[in-house]
Amino acid sequence: MPTVKNPAARLAAVQARIKAAAERFQRRPDSILLLAASKAQSADAVAALAVAGQQRFGENYLQEALDKMQATSVLEPRRQLEWHFIGPVQTNKTRRIAEQFAWVHSVDRYKIAQRLSEQRPPSLEPLNICLQVNISEETSKHGLPLSELATVAQAVAALPRLRLRGLMAVPAPSEDFAEQRQAFAAVRQAQEALNRSASLGLDTLSLGMSADLEAAIAEGSTLVRVGTALFGPRPSKAKLD
Numbered sequence: 001m002p003t004v005k006n007p008a009a010r011l012a013a014v015q016a017r018i019k020a021a022a023e024r025f026q027r028r029p030d031s032i033l034l035l036a037a038s039k040a041q042s043a044d045a046v047a048a049l050a051v052a053g054q055q056r057f058g059e060n061y062l063q064e065a066l067d068k069m070q071a072t073s074v075l076e077p078r079r080q081l082e083w084h085f086i087g088p089v090q091t092n093k094t095r096r097i098a099e100q101f102a103w104v105h106s107v108d109r110y111k112i113a114q115r116l117s118e119q120r121p122p123s124l125e126p127l128n129i130c131l132q133v134n135i136s137e138e139t140s141k142h143g144l145p146l147s148e149l150a151t152v153a154q155a156v157a158a159l160p161r162l163r164l165r166g167l168m169a170v171p172a173p174s175e176d177f178a179e180q181r182q183a184f185a186a187v188r189q190a191q192e193a194l195n196r197s198a199s200l201g202l203d204t205l206s207l208g209m210s211a212d213l214e215a216a217i218a219e220g221s222t223l224v225r226v227g228t229a230l231f232g233p234r235p236s237k238a239k240l241d
């Protein structure tokens, strides 16, 4: 099985990118969390990055995530991992997701949130939620249209077993920094508007991936979801969903 080449060096390089961007845009580096997006990577690769010090991992597919949780549960206690679900949430998967994850970034309908709240075990802390918004409607099928955001956000914030933390988005890819920033700015502004009008106290902007994390940090991202830059290219059968 191929393992990650020098995971500690890759992790240090991504942390250095985050720190440099934070300094450039006058942010505190510790206000930006790093989530390792580990879809299609092996449990060994996840474990290697965990041993190098990475704690938060994001997965897109439930079964694949459960397998890696099992495989990495033998890590020593101080390496216990925090799992975030970042892929499309199917109705029939909500129970296991509510049981196994600390965060879900990809909630795009009230119905899904309602099920996650009902199914979150009482023994666990409330499930942290980001609403995924669609800011590139012509190119993406995922995410809430901005026009529905305020209504859905207020309803989700009222669910008892969830903690609505903020917004997530995956803009259409662009190589142009100004264009990347513009997409992220739209999400930040939507969040600011919600906090003003509905006092939701949202504190999380889940924005930025390997290719655009600097632009996301410029626009206020508090959590970047990074795959390729941490693990190298995904094995080819993987899809970016």
Ligand SMILES: *Cc1c(COP(=O)(O)O)cnc(C)c1O
Binding pocket: 037, 039, 060, 086, 087, 170, 209, 210, 211, 225, 226, 227, 228, 229, 240, 241
């Ligand atoms: C795969 C994925 C990422 C990471 O993408 P990279 O370009 O490999 O950094 C981030 N967020 C989501 C939702 C993903 O599916």
